[in-house]
Amino acid sequence: MSPFGALREQLLGAAETFAGGPRALPDILAGMVDDVDRALREELEIFPVCHHSPASALAMARRLREKQPEVIYLELCEDLRPLLDELRNCRLPVALQAFATDLDGFPSERAPLSVVAPITEASAEYQAISYALDTPGVELVLVDRSSDHVFQWEPADPPEEAGRGEQEEEAALHGDAVGVEIGDLRPGFAELEEHLLHHGKVRHWSEWWDQYVEQPLAGADYETYRQVMVLIGSLFRRLRPSRDARRATDEDRERYMWTRIREHLTASGADPADCLHVCGAFHAASRVEQFGLASTAPFEITPRTGTRWRYGLIPSSHSAIEAQFGLAPGSVSVAAATWEKSVKRTGVTPFRLDGQRGTRKRAARKRLPDPVPAGPVTDRLSGFLSDAPALDALDEAELLGWCVDIVRLARRNGYLSSTADAIAVFETSILLAGMRGRARPTPYDFQDAAVTCIEKDTVPGRRDVRRLCEILLGGDRIGEVGYDALPPLARDVLDRLTPLGLDLEKRTIQRALLDFSATPELEPCSDLLWMLRRLLPGDAVRPIMGARRLGERPIQESWDLAIGRNQRAIVELGYEGVTIEQVLEQRLRKAVHAPKATAATALQAVEDSLLYLKSRRFTDELGARAVELLAAERTVDDAPEVLRGVRRLLAHYRTTEPELPRWCAAFVTAGYAHYCTLLPTAFADDDTGARQVAAMLGFLISLESLAVSLGCDHTQLELAVKQSHPTEPGKTALLWAAETQLGLLTTAELRERCDGLLDNPLVVPAYPRYLSGFVQALESVPSLSPLVVELLSKAFARLPDTVLLPWLPKLIVTLREQAAELVPVLVREADRTFPAGLAAVDAWVPPWEGRAAPEPAPPIAATGPVPGLLAARPESCDAVTALLGLDPAWPDAAGDPAVPPGAGAAGALLAAHPETAGAVAALLTV
Structure with a gap:
């Protein structure tokens, strides 16, 4: 008879008594007990865990010392196994990453593909990894789908992961990578989660889990822990909607894992009694036909695509994990603090990798005790579910320390807090805990009390009290990948920047000063920094002084470097090549x-x-x-x-x-x-x-x-201009400017056309658009700048305010955004045209307004070679006179003596400037 028979009958009786309706509730309760029974009767021992759970980590540490398994099957992407050996060179938390840029078998628009699996010390998977890597004769086998299969099986539009990576700016350590969780225990629909939060008197899921699962299981024995975790996983699994997009993917993952486990057992000949399967509690309650070693149901694993995956370690942080997996801010920090406190309280010796960075050096590992054989499965759920949870006594020393420290931290951040506020936070924490049915205030009770008593209604600095509490209770711990665990490109970058004399592994911003005249050996560092500037995010490598442009080479440069803070970006560059030059060449190509x-x-x-x-x-x-x-x-x-x-x-x-x-x-x-x-x-x-x-x-x-010198034909341009017939005013102005440049239109004709636009009341509203076109035309015809200044001046003088005022902002925006390089041309031309001082403005006459006619000069004698030459060749004088805007007057062809020689404007011009005529005559007589 099943050891859970009595519990099943008890739950069914209660369901029939209180349900009074459909049989759904009895079926669910009975199914949950069946799931627990099935998981515990499995020949291969299943260890259910929750992601980043201190209770799971404590139970794992205890069970590993008792059982001492020889093979551990871990729910993690199977192709990430080589990365685990590098964890000892890192400071946790870090994330295992698979990265792909060159896709083969996936749509190109999805590139790059990235998968991350974060590892923290307060997690069961880290305990299992540490035990397996540091214990001789123990094999660690990753059995979950590969990174390639993660994207093969990913739903087209994952409903829960969408947008999680953008919750906080500090969560960018994981970027937009797909997260892999071990033990994602969360209700599958919002109604159940809302119900649990409401009746549990908590604000969010992380607080509910800490209050009703973590705390009761922290001191529970292994069998109780195991049964409760499978029961919770079964509950959430059975209450998940049947149309949930992740349901089919989760079931395929379970088939995948059990298929890999059976393949390994067959190939290695290992005894299932000496093995341990670590998976999420959700998957421990699986009902797929491939579940268990006794199953013979086949499952075909699809081949991987041709995508080439790169693997490495990237730094992670508590906030990055919270943002990516939808946890409440500060929950992972609280879990880390709970883990450290539980280790001290229970006396459990956790497993840590030898040489792990960021941990205190410990004594030599003691020999593990002899393994304890597993006893028969007994019902521990009945007692756990029926007995009231033991209430922890109030730890006044811990709570007092929190209250004093939060007041001190608040004062440093601009709050006017005092000892009275510390007393108020202490009493309010106890009051809130009592109202929520707990004797010992949790970190969440303390956080609410601190916000109530200290923050009041304003935040004087950039951190509010809730954030200060998170810092106090553990802070946003950020991991670091050690030098030996970095890819070759990242190590090459650090080596080549060594001459700067900076510790680039620090997460602080450091200032680098490069004086090439005194230290020319720093020029290679400058070249590398500019390439990093081109490839990395904006805040990783930022020039303060100096620029890299064609034909320019600065004498000095100044840089702000935050390479340690952007380790992830440099590691991902290492997936693309061996050197920075190779990566840049590949990206440009x-x-x-x-x-x-x-x-x-x-x-x-x-x-x-x-x-x-x-x-x-x-x-x-x-x-x-x-x-x-x-x-x-x-x-x-x-x-x-x-x-x-x-x-x-x-x-x-x-x-x-x-x-x-x-x-x-x-x-x-x-x-x-x-x-x-x-x-x-x-x-x-x-x-x-x-x-x-x-x-x-x-x-x-x-x-x-x-272009003409290289073989092009000028006729092409003339034909293109003649075939152009714009209708928009700005383009019409551009065409007129091009015709002027090509000699198809004179400047006088162009000025006459523009004046005609101002004289036509129907065209006046569109006149600013013509002007905008002329301003743009300076790009191709800079010689038109005097005319453009003239047209702008006429527009300001003659356009009505209803047309001029709305146009001015548009003109300024156009010049700033599209023609910034043309503004200096206009300014220089205006400087030459307009008077330099206010005193000259009143007497100033615009050049385009014309000048007064000169005084008539005395007639000159029609003798000598010059008058004869001018009379014989009048065309030159006519052309010059026309350009000057005058009307030539000549004697009749017969040379009538009644007409005075040299009469008319042309004669007056010659009389006023006889030197020119003499010089021309001298040249001709020679």
Whole structure:
């Protein structure tokens, strides 16, 4: 007869008495007892655990010393096994990580893929790992699905994990990696969790678990602990909704683990009595057909994809674990403090890896006692469930210490707290604990009391009292990966930065000063820092003084370095290559060959290659790719970036090399033909902005001489301009500017057109858009800057306020965001045009307003070679006079003596400036 028969009958009787309805409750209660019975009768001993549970860690330490298993099957990704040997070189907490960037079998948009499994000292899995690695003859086998299968079986939209990694800025140590938990014990639907929290008089799930599971099980014997954990796992499993997205995945994990266990037992011939299976309590209550060693149900494990996975250790923290797995802030810190206190109180000697960083050096390991054989399974649940939990006595010394320390910490952070507040926190903690049915205040009671008595209504600093309590009770402990456990790239980075003389493993921000004139040997460190700046997050390596641009080399540099705080990012770089240079080259090559790569992207990659890698072969490869991308583009959205990039590169090559690289010449010729072809379409397309059209014209006009020298035809540009027929005012202004530059339109005609726009009341509201186009046109035709200043001045003078005032903010924003480099051109031209002082403003006449007609000069004699020459060739004088805005007057062709010689404006001009006519005559007579 089952040892749980009496308990089953008792629960069924109670259910039938109190349910009074459907048979769902009796079935659930009976099923829970059956799950416990099934798990405990299994030939292979199952050890149920909860993630980061001090009670699980204590029970594991006790059971390992009693049983001394020879094989431990651990619920952890099987391909993470080689990383466990490196844990002794780290300071906990750290996380095991599998990382993949080059995907084969997964959609490329999911890259990079990352899986993390955090390890803390107050966890059962760490106790099992420490025992297995430091005990000779013990084998540790990881039996959970591989990292590849984690993403093969991952639901398309996981409902519970979505957004967990973004709860806190400090939780970024895990990034957006998928977390692997051992023993995820949490209700599967919100109604049950809300019910438990309400009747348990607690705020969140972590507090409920600590109050009703952790504390009662901390001093329980192994059999009681085991039965209670399986019972809880069965309860949450049976109450999980049938349509839950994770249900099928969890069942496949259980089939996977039991299949791997049977395979290992068959291959090794190990005795199941000497083995221990460590898994989450949820999986210990499994009902899949592959459960147990006696099962023969097959399960086909799908092969892994071709994705290449990289493995390593990254630093973790309490806040990162809480954010990723949905735990309450501070719960992992409270668990760590509870673990340390329980170890002292119970006298249990925990297992720690020899040489583990961050722990005190301990005495030599004593020989383990002889294993205790397992006794028969007995019912411990009946007594545990029927007896009232033993209430812990009030530990006044501990509570007083908390109250004094929180007041001291609060005063350091700006709170006006005093001894009276410490007394109030002490009494309020006891009061809250009594109201919640417990004799001994928990850390959560103390935290609520401190907030009530100290914080009042304002927070004077950046930390509130709740955060101060978390710091007091353990703080956000952050792990560290040791030098020996780092990948080769990370070790290479630390080695190459050794000349700086800084301890880069510290988590503080350190200042590095580099004076290249005094210490030229630091130049390689500068090159490495700039590459790290390019690859790492913004706060890891931050330049304070100095810049890396084409053609510039600073004499001194100053850096703020937080490499120790960004260990995770450097470790993940180590998954991509052996050196920083290799990783940067791979990323640049990947960027220019990406499906959405553009010519602007490739030009930026070329510039980065010149700045950081200094490899002519690789730079030419990226440049050739830029030519291909430019020829294949069908839009001109990136024309401004292309123009700026090619101008910088051309200026660099012209000053550093005797001739342009082949790819650079090909880029200019391809760009000239490409933009000439797309110019008419861009003028007519409403989706193409004036900024893009201005950049196209800037490329065509400013690089025309170079393009023509390389074989392009100037006629292409003229035809493209003549075929352009814009309708938008800004683009129309750009077309007029281009026609002026090409000689198709004179400056006088352009001025006349603009004046006509101001005189037309129907066009006046759109006049600012024309001006914006002219401002953009300075990119391609900088010689128009005097005309642009003139047009802006006329607009300010003549436009009505209803048009001018709404336009001014738009003009300022446009100049700042799209034409910042054009503002100095306008400012210099305005400086030349307008008076320098206030005194000259009243008498100042704008140059475009014209000058008064000069006094008539006395007529000059129509003798000598000059008048005869002018009479014979009047066309030159007519043209000059027309440019000056005057009307020429000449004698009739017969030379009528009645007409005075030299009469008219032309004659007056010659009379006023006889030196010019004499100089011309002297040249002609010679």
